[in-house]
Amino acid sequence: MGIEERKQREKEERYNVIVDAAEKVIFSKGIEQATMQEIAREAELSKGTLYLYFKSKNELYTAITLRGSDMLNRRFARALGDDHSGLELVRKLGRLYLDFVKEHPDYFKAFMHYESMSDVEELRESDIAGQCEENRREALSFIIRALQIGMQDGTIDERYDPRELAMVLWASTRGITTVTHMKGEGHYFRVLDEMEIDTGALFDSYLALLSSGIASGKHKKES
């Protein structure tokens, strides 16, 4: 009796069709200008149906956030499988994040929006937001693991608390990627345009700075 399963599958399929449509519309006109009507049209469904799958427009946008964070975490997970030193792994994770932002600025925008909503009651009731939180936890755990590997193989200073340090790295890297994101097409951020700073160089500076801070004595590259 595979009927239940088939129904389940069809439900997931519809869910994905809707999120696909939402991405098309929201990525092209922005969350504020996008309307549920248009997303419904794009998905070839009625507006009402959208509300059978998502509690609100915001939750639908959260589903997009979830997709982005899934993708990012998959990349992180893959990198952790590689055979690198802990310090290299930490750098690698940072670089993957940056690449992701450059490659998928629309998902990053969704991340930003999700964060700016973090004090809205509505979020807490949403399963989808719950999964986003789970992904955040996982991402952080990847960094912690990389740090622990580094402490074992001697590339990272073992006097740090890996959990605290992971949070510091996560947060500060997020800041750098935000700036990189805003350097992109169509953002109003004058100073960034005027100082003709290359964001690649910016990120390299950042990594060098951090590396020298977290590396164990013998692995610091001092001039």
Place this chain on the structure above:
Amino acid sequence: MGIEERKQREKEERYNVIVDAAEKVIFSKGIEQATMQEIAREAELSKGTLYLYFKSKNELYTAITLRGSDMLNRRFARALGDDHSGLELVRKLGRLYLDFVKEHPDYFKAFMHYESMSDVEELRESDIAGQCEENRREALSFIIRALQIGMQDGTIDERYDPRELAMVLWASTRGITTVTHMKGEGHYFRVLDEMEIDTGALFDSYLALLSSGIASGKHKKES
């Protein structure tokens, strides 16, 4: 003939009355739930009048952002007058930013919203947003100055490009303050709650990390 001046003054006064009212309403219910009608009531003016002073609800919120950034910059400016080493100044600026966020989370929320709007056309036409950009430039220039002071007095490694480094510091500090902000009342950020990390300690770690990265050789505090 002080009539023109008086009119000017009255205009500014009304502007401030409106922004005061907007703060009351928006800070208490959030930008999405706040209505222009209610802000008008709070300001004891009609809704139409609000639109004589602000192009849109978003621009009104931008005016709040401007107030916040003015306040922050004033604090920065004051600190730069103090007699500190460059390295200490850089740390001081970071700490001032953090204190500001803790003291005025609502302004910081406005900052976040302003950033998440940076790709909306509308912003570019707004004088008020222009002043926000000017403030960003000024804030960055404070950091650059602190770095230059440090390079002169020998507390900061002079091999860095101060402008690039300033941007790195600005961006990464922003990331840390964001996390600190989200640790506060009513934010949905599970990992942060579960790991019972103190944000004060987090910031200290961050500062220590950076300091060891940017300090000149003789000013590093190695164990």
Place this chain on the structure above:
DNA sequence: CGATTAAAATGACTCGCAGTCATAAAGTGA
């Protein structure tokens, strides 16, 4: 196969708000 019931989809409708604009009031100057 109908017939019966359950589940999913629909789109017309409500409601609330951002933003407008014709009208009114207040201020200015002669």
Place this chain on the structure above:
DNA sequence: TCACTTTATGACTGCGAGTCATTTTAATCG
């Protein structure tokens, strides 16, 4: 007091999020 300009008003419009009574589709059973 009148003519004219500037500022304020709130009724009004348009639009879009979210709802829900109704219809359509699909599963279940005799």
